[in-house]
Amino acid sequence: MSIQSGSAKDITITILSRKSDDRSIIDKKTITVHIVSKTAGTGNKGILMCGDSRTWHRVYGIQGETYLQDGNKTITTELKRLLDSNKGAAFTFYGTFQSELDPTVKNLAQSGWKFDNAIQTINAAGGIKQYIEVSCGAGSGATLDYCTCMYGINDLMDWNAKNISQYDYSTLKIDGILAKCKEFISLVKAGYPNCKIIVVIEMTTCANQDGFAFWDGNKTKVNTHREVEKAQKLFRKKLIKMIETDYAEDSNVILSSAGIWCDRLWGFPYTMSTESSRCSREKVFFRNNVHPHDDGYKQTSDGIFSTIKFLE
Secondary structure (H helix, E strand, O other): OEEEEEOOOEEEEEEEEEOOOOOOEEEEEEEEEEOOOOOOOOOEEEEEEEEOHHHHOEEEOOOEOOOEEEOOOHHHHHHHHHHHHOOOOEEEEEOOEEOOOOOOOEEEEOOOOOHHHHHHHHHHOOOHHHHHHHHOOOOOOOOOOEEEEEOOHHHHOOOOOOOOOHHHHHHOOHHHHHHHHHHHHHHHHHHOOOOEEEEEOOOOOOOOHHHHHHHHHHOOOOOOHHHHHHHHHHHHHHHHHHHHHHOOOOOOEEEEOHHHHOOOOOOOOEEEEEOOOOOOOEEEEEOOOOOOOHHHHHHHHHHHHHHHHHHO
């Protein structure tokens, strides 16, 4: 990767991908990174964040020493902190689930959820406007300026099914997941046609087999992180292609890379301990394959914050 040129507002980067054996070039891409003000935007904005356990969850404590977790919404909490502390537009967070630590931190995110759970919840309320105005208590005429959605892992996975080749099971689902994503987008646009819908590319699972072995009560998982990660990456590629193709002319549907900001290894929770009674030296044990540590969640919040400030 090399930075070719740039200014205060834009940086142009060229990335080369090469074969490992003869170093021949497989692909070459040039991209532009836009530098925007962290205080961009004016006025009052409403935002709804939709997701699964990764938007609902937090993992806290000292990385490497303690592993504590509950449902107090690190990504939403951190995004709100970033928006509140970098004044520009003022944001009100909507949702029917709120943090026990801060009642102003709200979202539509629950453990185990897929795209369809959000669709069903909004439809059960009578549509997105009724969900915001009545279910969330925002009142008649409330605006929804931003809606983020970050789904994928539960749609792809068959938890505790002990499939030897989870890749095969997961990839067969991708077209159906993309259809549900489009249904979700249409549902939001039906009530708020000018809402900026940010489809967030979800982080992968922990890039270490320990995370799969020690998660969920230390039940050994038959899935390997390589099979699951390959399936997630294929879904990611097809999601990117769908947004770039089907919404190429729609400036209100935006793809955000925020989930990729989460470090796929060190953003996940780990502890240090000895491997056996015969090994005096401590090693790292990753403790969760699905849920990042708050360190990783906050990296994702940084990405969503940057997307919003770019749009502002």
